[in-house]
Amino acid sequence: MTERQKDRPWLMRTYAGHSTAEASNELYRRNLAKGQTGLSVAFDLPTQTGYDPDHILARGEVGRVGVPVSHLGDMRRLFQDIPLEQMNTSMTINATAMWLLALYQVAAEEQGADITKLQGTTQNDIVKEYLSRGTHVFPPGPSLRLTTDMIAYTVNHIPKWNPINICSYHLQEAGATPVQEISYAMATAIAVLDSVRDSGQVPEDRFGEVVARISFFVNAGVRFIEEMCKMRAFGRIWDKITLERYGIENPKQRRFRYGVQVNSLGLTEAQPENNVQRIVLEMLAVTLSKDARARAVQLPAWNEALGLPRPWDQQWSLRIQQVLAHESDLLEYEDIFAGSHVIEAKVDALVEESLAEIDRIQEMGGAMAAVESGYLKSQLVSSHAERRARIEAGDDKIVGVNIFQSTEENPLTADLDTAIMTVDPAVEARVVASMKTWRDNRYQPPFNHPRPCKALERLKEAAKGTENLMEATLECARAGVTTGEWAGALREVFGEFRAPTGVSSAPVAVTAEAGTPLALVREKVARTAEDLNCGRLRLLVGKPGLDGHSNGAEQIAVRARDAGFEVVYQGIRLTPEQIVDAALAEDVHCVGLSILSGSHSALVPDVLDRLREAGATDIPVIVGGIIPNADAAELKRAGVAAVFTPKDFGITEIIGRIVDEIRQANKLSPLESTEVLA
Numbered sequence: 001m002t003e004r005q006k007d008r009p010w011l012m013r014t015y016a017g018h019s020t021a022e023a024s025n026e027l028y029r030r031n032l033a034k035g036q037t038g039l040s041v042a043f044d045l046p047t048q049t050g051y052d053p054d055h056i057l058a059r060g061e062v063g064r065v066g067v068p069v070s071h072l073g074d075m076r077r078l079f080q081d082i083p084l085e086q087m088n089t090s091m092t093i094n095a096t097a098m099w100l101l102a103l104y105q106v107a108a109e110e111q112g113a114d115i116t117k118l119q120g121t122t123q124n125d126i127v128k129e130y131l132s133r134g135t136h137v138f139p140p141g142p143s144l145r146l147t148t149d150m151i152a153y154t155v156n157h158i159p160k161w162n163p164i165n166i167c168s169y170h171l172q173e174a175g176a177t178p179v180q181e182i183s184y185a186m187a188t189a190i191a192v193l194d195s196v197r198d199s200g201q202v203p204e205d206r207f208g209e210v211v212a213r214i215s216f217f218v219n220a221g222v223r224f225i226e227e228m229c230k231m232r233a234f235g236r237i238w239d240k241i242t243l244e245r246y247g248i249e250n251p252k253q254r255r256f257r258y259g260v261q262v263n264s265l266g267l268t269e270a271q272p273e274n275n276v277q278r279i280v281l282e283m284l285a286v287t288l289s290k291d292a293r294a295r296a297v298q299l300p301a302w303n304e305a306l307g308l309p310r311p312w313d314q315q316w317s318l319r320i321q322q323v324l325a326h327e328s329d330l331l332e333y334e335d336i337f338a339g340s341h342v343i344e345a346k347v348d349a350l351v352e353e354s355l356a357e358i359d360r361i362q363e364m365g366g367a368m369a370a371v372e373s374g375y376l377k378s379q380l381v382s383s384h385a386e387r388r389a390r391i392e393a394g395d396d397k398i399v400g401v402n403i404f405q406s407t408e409e410n411p412l413t414a415d416l417d418t419a420i421m422t423v424d425p426a427v428e429a430r431v432v433a434s435m436k437t438w439r440d441n442r443y444q445p446p447f448n449h450p451r452p453c454k455a456l457e458r459l460k461e462a463a464k465g466t467e468n469l470m471e472a473t474l475e476c477a478r479a480g481v482t483t484g485e486w487a488g489a490l491r492e493v494f495g496e497f498r499a500p501t502g503v504s505s506a507p508v509a510v511t512a513e514a515g516t517p518l519a520l521v522r523e524k525v526a527r528t529a530e531d532l533n534c535g536r537l538r539l540l541v542g543k544p545g546l547d548g549h550s551n552g553a554e555q556i557a558v559r560a561r562d563a564g565f566e567v568v569y570q571g572i573r574l575t576p577e578q579i580v581d582a583a584l585a586e587d588v589h590c591v592g593l594s595i596l597s598g599s600h601s602a603l604v605p606d607v608l609d610r611l612r613e614a615g616a617t618d619i620p621v622i623v624g625g626i627i628p629n630a631d632a633a634e635l636k637r638a639g640v641a642a643v644f645t646p647k648d649f650g651i652t653e654i655i656g657r658i659v660d661e662i663r664q665a666n667k668l669s670p671l672e673s674t675e676v677l678a
Helices: 021-033 045-049 072-078 097-110 127-133 140-157 169-173 178-199 204-212 224-244 272-285 311-327 341-363 367-372 375-393 426-441 452-464 470-478 483-494 517-532 551-562 576-585 600-613 629-638 651-665 673-677
Strands: 011-013 039-042 088-092 119-122 164-167 214-220 258-262 296-298 538-542 566-569 590-594 621-624 642-644
Touching: 011 311, 021 039, 021 072, 021 311, 045 483, 072 097, 088 097, 097 119, 097 140, 097 470, 097 483, 119 164, 127 169, 127 178, 127 367, 127 375, 140 164, 140 178, 140 204, 140 367, 140 470, 140 483, 164 169, 164 178, 169 178, 169 214, 178 204, 178 214, 178 224, 178 341, 178 367, 178 375, 204 214, 214 224, 214 272, 224 272, 224 341, 258 272, 272 311, 367 375, 375 551, 375 651, 452 470, 452 483, 470 483, 517 651, 538 551, 538 576, 551 566, 551 590, 551 621, 551 651, 576 590, 576 600, 590 600, 590 651, 600 621, 600 629, 621 651, 629 642, 642 651
Parallel strands: 011 296, 039 088, 088 119, 164 214, 214 258, 258 296, 538 566, 538 590, 590 621, 621 642
Antiparallel strands: none
16 A cells, blocks of 8 residues: 655744743744744734833833844844744734844844845734734824835845735634634735735736735634634635736635634633643644645644743644644545535635625725724624623533533642743843843944934935835844834824724623613612712723733723723723823723733732822722733732633623722622612
């Protein structure tokens, strides 16, 4: 019997980076030695949003959810002893993508690399930042220009690079249905391709090269049949759009190329060991079908709902991929779903519904117009609210959360403080000090960079005109300019953008008939407002720091609104000072802070101190996010009234707890359910 020829496995990546360039470099080299076949760089929030580590908004965020890269010296150190000409590097970076690619190119040049051989991907999808992730900087128009210029530059100078990775991953985390995920990603792709075509920077006869370099980054949830059908629908629609709208005749250039990170949203804090089987099922959705198989896969770790995974946890996720690719017979067969009438019917339905939604967005003026009008955001907030309502009602079952909640003690989390990795708080001070040293010494030996002022002025002049911004950005990189200086120069020309929150237009997601949990909470809200003689209770929902994951904050805001609160929600990226000023100006009865990036220990006490200084000790502060038990206890000792984490999935119940804290802070007697009904 002849042995079957196996297909090549997908690229296996681990999304990684933390603390400092030195620590991340060590982690990358360890992961490559374990058999990882590509790098996937996680940048910290200041780097993603264009701030240097000593900026006020960077406090508590430096090196926490990724690696800080503030200048060329950091990029050199990040890839020291890693030959970039031989590497396939994915960089999850959007608003500042052009800057990070420039730093990467210059670092590669310094290694002696031929830049035409560089392979990798910059995510560079700004639309999903406005909708779900929140690391946008500039308004939609200038952001699209940066993306367009990068695509044109790479096609001409770094032809193996994927200059954009249109990212529907975070859309699913923000509540997108499969149809919304497909249609919003495709609408973004149309906006980008139209912009490149209309810019005239790439000749018409080479436009197929642009299409061939467009890649996608998708999410795969636990409904793995539906997710696999989604990927087949994605491929079919992409082939249709690139052929019919852009006239690309070469089928290789029309191929739908995607990488995937399976769903972190579905990972649970309760019984986290169940996350392993969730991750496996989600991986199968993007690997089982040869005709719709991912080109690159990165898996989250089982404990991501608890905090930052350790190297061992990331290794476990890598081994899951390796077992499937090398021990199973998956890669020995043609597509095992070809001809399935069940699969074809589902794919046909997804294609039809998605094309209808794409047409609807195009009629509005395209993806950018649908962002600015708030349509896309409000649709996502509504979908997410409906999903949360189904979980609370028990219609969507999650093992360990709303069914089968009894459990044996978990040896993996017996000592929770060692079951995750913590970032040394002293790292931030070291990075800030290193930043100051760079600024002071960048003109001197051994660096000898030219002074950055001239390069920054050249960048601003280019931004005011119409020339491609990549050359001016490369000049800044070579001049030792910092991330904050580059973004600051463009902020002067382009301005900044505050995206619509989608909260005010979201419909009511849960029923409030007499006797329902929401009806009881409404009664508590009304009774408490009456007792305080204030008309309506007012809740400020605030996101301090740079964490842009606003899904949880939006759902709290929507449910509080539905329960009768007047909600003050101004979106993301606020300083503690701004939050306290708003709380006092709006005369709120409670402040709710949402932080998922881990910066709670630095930012929450600042809010508490400022409220005390203002004499507003009667305003309770509650906090929600991914917060380890030890940190939650510390926050409560500091004066936080309540801490909510992902295990607290009942939003209506949380709103009821907020009312309880308001009553206690105002020395009102507790309201029991029987009193509310009376």
